[in-house]
Amino acid sequence: MRGQFDMGKNKKWKSQFIVVALGQAISMLGSQGVQFALIWWLAEKTSSPLMLGISGIVAYLPMSLFSPIAGIAADRYNRKFISIFSDMTMGMIALIYAVLLFFLDLPVWTVFVMLCVRGIGSTFQQPAIQSIIPQLVPKDQLVKTNGWMQLLNSGSFLLGPVIGASLYAIFPMSVVLMSDVVGAILASVALAVVKIPKLEKTENEKQRFVTEIKEGLQVFREDKKLFYIVIAEALCMFFYAPLSSFYPLMTSDYFDLSAMYGSAVELSFAIGMIV
Template identity: 90%
Template sequence: MKKTQKWKSQFIVVALGQAISMLGSHGVQFALIWWLAEKTSSPLMLGIAGIVAYLPMSIFSPLAGIAADRYNRKFISIFSDMAMGVAALIYAVLLFFFDLPVWTVFVMLCVRGIGSTFQQPAIQSIIPQLVPKDQLVKTNGWMQLLNSGSFLLGPVIGAALYAIFPMSVVLMSDVVGAILASAALAVVRIPELAKTKDEKQHFVTEIKEGLQVFKEDKKLFYIIIAEALCMFFYAPLSSFYPLMTSDYFNLPAMYGSAVELSFAIGMMISALLFSSILKVERKIRVSFIGLFGMGAASFVCGVIPPAYVGWFFFAAVCICLGAAGNVHTIPLTAYMQETIAPEKMGRAFSVLTLISSVTMPVGLLFSSPIAEKVGVNVWFLVSGFCMIILTTFVFIYYILKHGVKG
């Protein structure tokens, strides 16, 4: 009982710290993107912002995965969080004293992208070091619940601060979040990771070992392929959300924050169910269902008319979109944490980061000119349709290979 209480208390400290950090990050991210949307009113500029934010992930993800497996994951997570906080502090000071051009926000987004690239696989690999395997679905549910709460409150706080204070003040919430998250992780004792191999393998060899995880596990391989194909269409939508509210529905920033809030409510509902009553056995199949739901919700968003009442339907569908995202992510994360060897986990999770980081800029390069010409709602429609087709095709192939009970 004492051992059980110990891992629970340590997990809660880590999860709360990460949630606080994300609270600041979501608030700042919303304010920065809305600031850019108001000043430019251009899907192309928002597309460039997304590319700048995600391109570092494409470059550094393999290195981040190797670092998470080779070095101290706790140190990497703390250092990355604090680096993003320091970057926010420097940018806040510069904005306070100087009238910086809009393009400088791209530098800030780039630094945040690098920090997030190293932080994500490290913290995802720390969780199974703290938590028993049979509790991973529940604990990932709780992680997503806390993160969803941060995602819910972050844009509201960001919008409120943005309406009252200059960007230099808004950025300070990111600094406070980074400090608190780092302090929380610092007081937790992370069990030592047993080293089974020489730590000085060649860089390319270690990358191959990380990819081998997916080659050996065909179930995992199919869902990752489906995710990679779908993210090409889905990833750009996060950059277009502000324009759906500001340009398509012609509504102000508080409506934009309400859409983010709706998305977060969906995430919280699904995360709460996973962390409490849902017992998932066929995790890969459930993950496929979530991916299909994301496509269906995106498709519906694209057909909603640009009337004021249409915005309420859009917000309601965003609840479903947020819920579907967790239905895809939580079982997949738990499956990976249960089945992948601890010494390879950092590299395996860096592959997921690499997928999102590659598909985001490539997808934006393709989708931004289309959205600029025909409207962002059309891309929601196109992305949803393509995700439904791709997910269905890969899932049918998965069933043919593994059977109905596979």
């Protein structure tokens, strides 16, 4: 990724990093909470393994399809705009769906549209915000700041489902969705007020998307160890993803337990990731 911190131009990097990190933390908490609530709502409404399986596909398939494009876009274009636009798009979709859900009796399949749009938005937002951090902090602080961002990400996996379950137990789904809207607005405002250094233009930008994707694939051909690691991870996710999608259904339908117990399952998984 291009973009490097300039000490002479950005002496207030700590305050800027904190603003961006806090905004992202609030957004991730809201997103994880709503994601959990949506899946749980679908499990209670349908009690269908097929519907839960489809929800997992539409939520994670966009990441597989658009990740190469999203990475190149974050490298070539305005990362700040991509991050804000992705966040606000997900927030706007959540707002529209919340209003429709409040006034209309929507069919349950409409949640697939929500999950798909959220998946696409997240696919473009994550590499953009990850690429912004090196532009804000000194090179010798990157390991520390990346560690903090990873901690915030893990924290959202820990607390997000708990927050989502609590909100789902108290409020209707249309109100729960508003937490995603609030998180998107706060994250976008936090990023908007921070001045991000402009990227220097390079000759590589004249390359086409297809050329850069081919170059990325060539890296896997040349580095067999990296290729095997990626394949192993892909296989693990292939077998784990269906199981994770059925956790809410197992908890609500088979064990006849509430959303709070479902959040405990997600919490246990997140703790295992940290350990």
